Amino acid sequence: MTQTGIVAVEQTASSAAGAAPAAMARRRASGTNRYAVLRSVSRVGVYLLLAVGCLAYGAPLLWMISTSLKTPAAIMAQPPQWLPNPVVWRNYTEALTILPFNLFLRNTVFITFWTMVGVALSCTVVAYGFARLSFRGRDFWFVVLLSTMMLPGQVTMIPVFMIFRALGWINTFKPLIVPSFFGDAFFIFLLRQFYMTIPRELDDAATVDGCGRFTILWRIHVHLMKPALAAVAVFSFINGWNDFMGPLIYLTDMKMMTLAVGLNLFRGQYYSYMHYMMAASTATLMPVLAVFFIAQKYFIQGITLTGIKG
Amino acid sequence: MAAATQPFFRRHKSLARDIEGYLYISPWLFGFFTLTLGPFVTSFLMSFTKWEVLSPPVFTGLANYQRIFLHDPLPMKALYNTAYYVVLGVPSGLVLALALAILLNQNVKGLPFFRTVFYLPSVTSGVASAILWLGLFDARFGIINILLRQVGIEGPRWLGSTAWSKPALVIMRLWYVGNSVVIFLAGLQGVPQHLYEAAEVDGGGFLAKTWHITVPMMTPTIFFNLVMGIIGSFQVFTSSYVMTGGGPANSTLFYVLYLYRNAFVYFQMGYASALAWLFFLVILVFTGIQLLASRYWVYYEEPVGRI
Numbered sequence: 001m002t003q004t005g006i007v008a009v010e011q012t013a014s015s016a017a018g019a020a021p022a023a024m025a026r027r028r029a030s031g032t033n034r035y036a037v038l039r040s041v042s043r044v045g046v047y048l049l050l051a052v053g054c055l056a057y058g059a060p061l062l063w064m065i066s067t068s069l070k071t072p073a074a075i076m077a078q079p080p081q082w083l084p085n086p087v088v089w090r091n092y093t094e095a096l097t098i099l100p101f102n103l104f105l106r107n108t109v110f111i112t113f114w115t116m117v118g119v120a121l122s123c124t125v126v127a128y129g130f131a132r133l134s135f136r137g138r139d140f141w142f143v144v145l146l147s148t149m150m151l152p153g154q155v156t157m158i159p160v161f162m163i164f165r166a167l168g169w170i171n172t173f174k175p176l177i178v179p180s181f182f183g184d185a186f187f188i189f190l191l192r193q194f195y196m197t198i199p200r201e202l203d204d205a206a207t208v209d210g211c212g213r214f215t216i217l218w219r220i221h222v223h224l225m226k227p228a229l230a231a232v233a234v235f236s237f238i239n240g241w242n243d244f245m246g247p248l249i250y251l252t253d254m255k256m257m258t259l260a261v262g263l264n265l266f267r268g269q270y271y272s273y274m275h276y277m278m279a280a281s282t283a284t285l286m287p288v289l290a291v292f293f294i295a296q297k298y299f300i301q302g303i304t305l306t307g308i309k310g
Numbered sequence: 311m312a313a314a315t316q317p318f319f320r321r322h323k324s325l326a327r328d329i330e331g332y333l334y335i336s337p338w339l340f341g342f343f344t345l346t347l348g349p350f351v352t353s354f355l356m357s358f359t360k361w362e363v364l365s366p367p368v369f370t371g372l373a374n375y376q377r378i379f380l381h382d383p384l385p386m387k388a389l390y391n392t393a394y395y396v397v398l399g400v401p402s403g404l405v406l407a408l409a410l411a412i413l414l415n416q417n418v419k420g421l422p423f424f425r426t427v428f429y430l431p432s433v434t435s436g437v438a439s440a441i442l443w444l445g446l447f448d449a450r451f452g453i454i455n456i457l458l459r460q461v462g463i464e465g466p467r468w469l470g471s472t473a474w475s476k477p478a479l480v481i482m483r484l485w486y487v488g489n490s491v492v493i494f495l496a497g498l499q500g501v502p503q504h505l506y507e508a509a510e511v512d513g514g515g516f517l518a519k520t521w522h523i524t525v526p527m528m529t530p531t532i533f534f535n536l537v538m539g540i541i542g543s544f545q546v547f548t549s550s551y552v553m554t555g556g557g558p559a560n561s562t563l564f565y566v567l568y569l570y571r572n573a574f575v576y577f578q579m580g581y582a583s584a585l586a587w588l589f590f591l592v593i594l595v596f597t598g599i600q601l602l603a604s605r606y607w608v609y610y611e612e613p614v615g616r617i
Contacts, residue, residue, distance in 0.1 A: 042516065046416045053410060054427045060485065061430065063453050064442045080456045122337040135331025136324075145338065148346055150537075150597065152545050154566055155590045158356065158573050158583050159349035165363075182341025213330070242436030244548045249574055260437040264552055267441055274445055281438040292433045296426065299433070303489060304496040 061285075068092070068278035075274055088275070095276040096283060103255065104262040111176050111247075111258060112240035118180030119236045120229060123187040128217050130188065131195030132203065142192075149185045161249060175250045176243070180236070187232045193305050194228035195221070231302030234295045241288055259284045357584035363577045374584035385585060387560055388568040389592065391476060395546055395564065399480045400539045404532060407487040411494035412520060425495070429488035440552040443482045444469070447553075469554050472561040479549050479562060490535050497531040498524065529608045537600055544593055565589055 067075055068091055069084040096102075130142050164175040198221065206216045222229070247258040257265070263284055270276050292299065332339070357374055361367035378385045414424055431439070446452050447468040455465035466474040505523045514522065525532075547566040550556055556563035569589065573582035 043416070046413055046418060050413055050418065050424055053413070054424060057431060057485065057488075058427050059453075060439075060442055060446055061434070063446065067445065076451050078456060079460055080453060126335050126338040129331055129334025133327070133331040133334060135328040137328075138331060141335060141339070144342070148342065150541055151346070151350070152541065152589065152593060154545065154569055155353060155586045156346055156349035158579055158586060159352040160345055161573070162352075162579070163344070163349070179341060179345055181337065182345065183338035185338075188338060238433050242434075242438075244437050244551075245570070248551075249570075263437045263441065267437075267444070267552065271444075274448070274451060277441055278445060281441045284438040285434050288433055289430070292430065299429070300425070300492055303492045 064278050064285075065282055067275060068282045070275055072273075072275060091275045091279040092283065095279040098270065098276065099262060099266045099280055100254075101259075101262075101280070101283065104257055104259045107173070107251075107256060108241060108258040108260075111173050112237055114173075114177045115180040115240040116233050116236045118177060119184055119187055120232055122181050122183040123191050123232060124217070124222065124225070124229065126183045127188045127191035127195055128221065131192045132200075145185050145188060149189070157249075164250065170250060171253050171256055172250075173256070176240075176246050184236070187236065190232060190302055190305060191225065191228055194225055198224050227298060227301055228305070230295060230298040231305070234291055234298050235302060237291055238288060353583040353586055356580055357587050359580040359583075361578075361580040361583075363579055367580065370580070374581045375588075377581065378584060378588060384560065384563065384568055385565075385588070388563045388565040391561065391563055392544055392546065392565040394476055395480060395483075396540055396543045398477075399483045400536065400543050402480070403484055403487045403539065404490060404535060406484055407490035407535075408494050408525075408528065408532065410487070410491045411498055412524065414491070414495055415498040425492065428491050431485045432488035435486055436548060437552055440549050443485075443549070444553050447478050447482075469562075470558060472559050475554055475558060475561045479546075479553070482549060483543070483546075490539070493535060494528065494531060497528055501527045526609050530610055533600070533604050533608045537597060540596055540600070541593055544589070544596075 066082060066084055069087045069089065070081065070091075071084075071086065071088055074081050074084060130138065130145070160175075164170065167174075169175050169178075202220060202224075203216055206220055211219070242260065243258075244260045244264070247261045248264075251257050251261060263280055266280055267277060356367065358369060358371060359367040360370045360373070410428055414421060414428075418424065434442075446454050449455055449465070449467040449470055452468070454468070458465040468474050468478045501524060505527070506519055509519050509523055545566055546564050547570065550562045550564045550567050551570070554562040556567050565585075566589075569582055569585045572578050572585060
């Protein structure tokens with residue numbers, strides 16, 4: 001690294017224009033040029049490590065897409081073929097016909113949609129109760145709510161199955177949808193944290209104007225809460241779309257299956273057809289990836305707000 | 311007279327407020343009693359019975375627990391496999407996530423891009439990405455072994471080998487650390503800048519600053535992610551169900567997979583409930599130990615908890 005290079009780095013570091021004297025002073029204060037060289041070397045190191053990380057994290061998905069468009073011969077190619085040549089779009093049409101993809105897609109969309117509706121409605125109301133109303137036992141129930149997040153679902157799974165079985169709900173979508181209308185601890189917590197950031201004065205002003213509590217909630221809070229509700233919506237979409245154990249336990253009829261369960265069935269029969277498997281997996285993941293790219297901001301906000309998830 | 315009506319009126323008003331509050335949280339309360347607390351107690355009771363769904367339950371005392379500890383070798387095998395996965399996977403995941411977050415926190419250009427790349431795998435968790443990894447780990451056509459062959463190494467059979475099947479699933483788990491990266495990154499941005507400046511004055515380099523400032527300031531976040539990561543990883547299911555079916559030779563038979571089989575394949579609800587309760591107690595003990603240990607290594611700047 002040359003002398004001018006070091007100065008340039010130093011100047012970009014002190015963002016203010018015409019801050020050359022300040023930069024000089026800082027350079028003197030921070031010691032010798034050696035230190036500056038070390039710093040720029042470490043910056044190169046940072047980007048180098050990030051590039052390696054990106055490769056490791058991005059490659060599997062790219063490899064999946066690439067494989068889904070290859071001929072079986074190209075998959076086995078040594079050295080590996082990164083870009084498919086020829087590009088075989090037919091893999092998709094074939095894989096998605098072998099598997100009743102449209103049917104599974106419809107079922108998955110139906111379940112995911114109603115789960116999102118249930119979660120959004122119930123959690124908005126419950127979180128409002130915890131955030132804004134003061135009633136006896138509120139803090140106790142809030143602690144209970146938080147501790148249920150730490151209770152593994154497998155402990156309650158068997159009696160819950162027996163309940164739904166007694167209700168005659170096996171092989172229906174109800175066991176997967178109905179519980180979401182009773183709220184979800186993580187989402188209630190997320191929304192409650194968000195409610196806490198809305199100034200109470202707003203509620204007071206609305207009360208003076210003659211609004212009831214429910215009006216305040218639906219007319220004012222829901223609008224202010226849009227980002228948090230969007231986070232809840234996208235998280236519950238992802239959870240619903242990727243859920244495996246629920247559909248596996250409750251849906252046994254082929255006609256009722258979701259993409260996750262259907263894809264697993266397909267895996268059992270077509271394991272050796274890797275191009276088909278990757279095409280079906282890519283098709284299943286596409287909606288999730290699309291939602292992620294559109295609503296990325298809300299994911300990050302949601303995670304940052306609660307410090308949990310996953 | 312007025313003095314007597316006043317408290318009554320006030321009590322009445324607070325009663326109305328209580329009713330209103332409970333009305334708002336009633337959806338969750340209903341779900342809690344019917345789908346969490348009720349089943350929680352019921353599964354404890356069921357664990358002392360033999361119940362094969364179609365016939366009524368029969369009380370058998372501690373027979374199920376005797377079977378777990380004395381007659382059936384698989385629960386302990388499954389517990390060992392799961393503990394292996396948790397003990398190897400969770401700490402390495404946290405170290406990796408923290409390292410990535412520290413890198414991203416160095417004022418890098420294109421932060422949103424990098425963050426997206428690291429977070430993206432987390433949203434794909436499920437059967438589709440398990441199938442993707444099945445392809446990556448394939449002994450002959452998987453890209454991992456193809457690349458190893460390029461440098462002259464004949465890779466292991468990964469999911470087909472008892473020695474490599476668990477490490478393979480641990481490696482796969484590292485692909486999903488994006489959540490923790492985002493959480494750590496948010497935490498890092500909250501570390502007061504003046505601490506770093508003070509360290510610089512004292513001549514502290516990057517490593518010294520990381521070890522003496524970043525890591526201690528992040529311990530509450532690390533602790534929280536550790537606890538939730540351990541609870542979550544104990545529940546690992548999809549990867550072994552889809553990718554290995556618990557094999558080869560039960561080397562990836564994880565606890566929840568074994569529990570699932572007993573409940574929904576063999577329909578031994580009583581025995582499966584006992585397994586579920588043992589699972590609950592193991593997680594409780596693990597979490598309890600961490601809570602106790604946290605006193606010695608977690609640093610809280612203010613006397614407030616994280617939640």
